[in-house]
Amino acid sequence: MRRRLGRECLYVPSCRLGLYVALRHWCPPGGRVLMSPVNDDVIMFVVLAAGLRPVQAPLNASDGSIDPAAVPGSHWRGLSAVLTTNLYGNPDPAPELRARCDALGIPLIEDAAHAIGSTVAGRAVGTFGDAAVFSLSKHVGAKTGGFVAVADPALVPELTAARDALLAPARLTAELAYALRPYAEAGVRGLRLVRAARGLLRAVGAEERPGIRMELRPGELKEALADAPGLGGFDSWVRVDMHRYRLTPGRARLRRTQRLLSGLDPLLAAHRAGTERLLATRWAAPSSQGRPLFRVPLLVADRDAAVAALARRRITTGYLYDPPLDVYAGDVFTDASPCPGPAAWFARHALPADPLRARHVISVLDESGAEPALPPGHGGD
Numbered sequence: 001m002r003r004r005l006g007r008e009c010l011y012v013p014s015c016r017l018g019l020y021v022a023l024r025h026w027c028p029p030g031g032r033v034l035m036s037p038v039n040d041d042v043i044m045f046v047v048l049a050a051g052l053r054p055v056q057a058p059l060n061a062s063d064g065s066i067d068p069a070a071v072p073g074s075h076w077r078g079l080s081a082v083l084t085t086n087l088y089g090n091p092d093p094a095p096e097l098r099a100r101c102d103a104l105g106i107p108l109i110e111d112a113a114h115a116i117g118s119t120v121a122g123r124a125v126g127t128f129g130d131a132a133v134f135s136l137s138k139h140v141g142a143k144t145g146g147f148v149a150v151a152d153p154a155l156v157p158e159l160t161a162a163r164d165a166l167l168a169p170a171r172l173t174a175e176l177a178y179a180l181r182p183y184a185e186a187g188v189r190g191l192r193l194v195r196a197a198r199g200l201l202r203a204v205g206a207e208e209r210p211g212i213r214m215e216l217r218p219g220e221l222k223e224a225l226a227d228a229p230g231l232g233g234f235d236s237w238v239r240v241d242m243h244r245y246r247l248t249p250g251r252a253r254l255r256r257t258q259r260l261l262s263g264l265d266p267l268l269a270a271h272r273a274g275t276e277r278l279l280a281t282r283w284a285a286p287s288s289q290g291r292p293l294f295r296v297p298l299l300v301a302d303r304d305a306a307v308a309a310l311a312r313r314r315i316t317t318g319y320l321y322d323p324p325l326d327v328y329a330g331d332v333f334t335d336a337s338p339c340p341g342p343a344a345w346f347a348r349h350a351l352p353a354d355p356l357r358a359r360h361v362i363s364v365l366d367e368s369g370a371e372p373a374l375p376p377g378h379g380g381d
Contacts, residue, residue, distance in 0.1 A: 001134070001147055001261075005126055008153035012163055014245035015113045015135035015146035016046050016238060020231065021162050022131040022148055023050035023081070025155070026107040029229050031080025032335070034071070036092075037324035037343045038064045038350075039085050041213050043111065044325050044334065045237040047083070048221075051229030054334040055079065056326040061342035061376055062285040063090040064297060064350065068097060070339045076104060084110045084129070088319070088352055089293035091120035094128035107131070113138055113146070114294040117268040137242075138294050139267060142257040145249065166231065170248040208240045212320045213328050221333065268292040274355025281362055283351070283372045295319055295352035298361075301371040306351050309368035315360060322347040341376060349373035 002009045012018035027033065029051035035043070037056040047054045058070035064087040082101055084092040094110065101108040108128060112118075113135035115125040126132035126149050136145035148159060208214060214237065224233035231238060231246075239245055249257075271292035278284055283298035300306045307317045324343045326336040337343055353361045 001149065005124055005132075005149050007127060007132075007149040007151065008156050009147045009149045010156055010159055010163065011249075012133075012146050012148060013144065013167070013247050013249055014242055015111075015133050015137070016042055016242070016245050017163070017166060018133040018146050018148040019043065019109075019111060020046050020050055020238075021159060021166070022109050022133060023047065023052060023083075024229060025159060025162060026109065026130060027052055027080045032078055033081045033083050034066075034075065034079050035083040035325075036064070036066055036085040036087065037326050037337055037340070038087060038321045038347050039325060040319075040321060041325065041328065042238060042240060043083075043085075044329065045234050048225060048333065049228060049231050049234035049238060052080065054325065054329075056324065056334055056337040056340075056343075058337050058339035059343040059346060061346050062299075064088070064343075064346045065090055066092045066097065067339075067342070068093060068100060072338050075335075075338060076100065079104065079106055081107045081109055084108070084112075086110065086112055086115035086118060086125050087321075088295040088297050089114045089118045089291055090297070091115060091118050091125050091291075093120070094123075094125065095121050098128045109133070116140070116264070116294075117271070117292040119291065136257055136261065139271065139292070140257070140260045140264060142253075142260050144244070144253050145257045166246055167248045168244075168246045170250045212322050214240050216329060218330075218332065225333075271355045274358035277358040278353050278355060278361070281365075283365065283370065293355060296355055296358075297346075297350040298353050298365070299346075299349045299373040300351050300365070301349070301373045303349055303351050306365060306368065306370045309370070310361065310364050313360065313364050315354075315357060315364065317352065319352045320350075322350075345373075345376050 032053045032055050033047055034055045034057050036059060038059060044054055055075060057066045060067045082097050084097065086092055098108050107130040110126050110129040110132035112126040112132045116134060116139045118125040126134060130151050132149045134147050136142040150156065227233045275291060275293045275296055278296040283300055285299060310317055324347050326334050
């Protein structure tokens with residue numbers, strides 16, 4: 001990744017830990033961070049754990065990217081940083097955001113978890129910010145690991161020390177579980193027990209996301225905020241879907257990650273081909289040609305019905321971010337977007353489709369009669 005990006009890269013056990021390290025390094029406690037409201041709630045909790053105040057940005061309704069022109073001057077003033085999302089691999093307008101940050105004298109931090117292989121203005125996503133965080137759980141599929149890419153290589157020793165201070169010691173049981181997980185998951189899929197396994201988790205109260213968003217628990221969150229910055233009080237939120245996000249990686253993790261990463265180029269080519277196929281459908285906003293999107297946000301009138309139709313064909317729809325974070329968290333924990341309509345519309349209608357299953361997704365949507373969502377201002381709600 002150092003060779004690909006032309007930047008020094010620091011391995012981290014998870015993208016979320018890398019983001020926390022970056023935010024703590026570049027942002028003073030109490031600072032305000034402009035970010036997307038259509039984003040994983042884990043990211044909001046990482047921002048809060050870093051002792052920062054999330055400020056929700058207005059979005060472009062067609063692809064969920066940040067719309068800098070719709071950010072009022074009052075929102076730009078007083079910011080400590082801008083955090084991009086590059087949702088599903090669609091890049092935020094990094095050149096414009098970089099210029100804004102330079103004018104304000106604040107850092108640009110790129111969350112590129114979905115965007116390995118994406119480019120904007122002829123440059124790779126992750127090469128515009130003071131720092132960029134990537135995930136090796138998404139395109140690469142390692143289910144562990146990530147890295148921080150930095151513009152200034154002289155900062156790597158300091159960032160390494162900050163990372164190491166947060167790591168939990170490696171555990172043999174965790175390594176064995178990681179090594180066996182692919183075989184267990186393949187067995188569950190092969191026996192068609194996925195739905196039964198999820199039902200069991202719900203029955204025993206072990207499912208961490210009963211809906212799209214995790215439970216906010218505002219009383220506990222207020223208590224955690226009193227002790228911020230620090231991950232300790234926020235661990236129950238930050239660890240959701242990845243309990244070992246701070247674990248020192250062992251040999252099994254590193255070897256499997258290296259093996260999967262070595263196949264990145266053909267995998268990106270497959271994502272690019274599937275992306276093109278999905279973008280040619282009537283449900284797509286054709287704004288990302290040529291990019292190997294992690295998921296393609298198809299815009300359907302009845303997203304829940306489309307999700308159900310796909311589920312009946314054993315196609316799971318993940319990476320939904322509805323409602324927007326300012327609706328989910330309220331003004332106690334975040335500053336609302338000054339123009340919430342486009343984000344709410346996108347969050348309600350976006351159906352993130354896996355490019356590697358493009359043919360099947362298109363077939364199901366055609367058979368189910370899914371209709372495209374009408375854009376806002378053209379009869380769309």
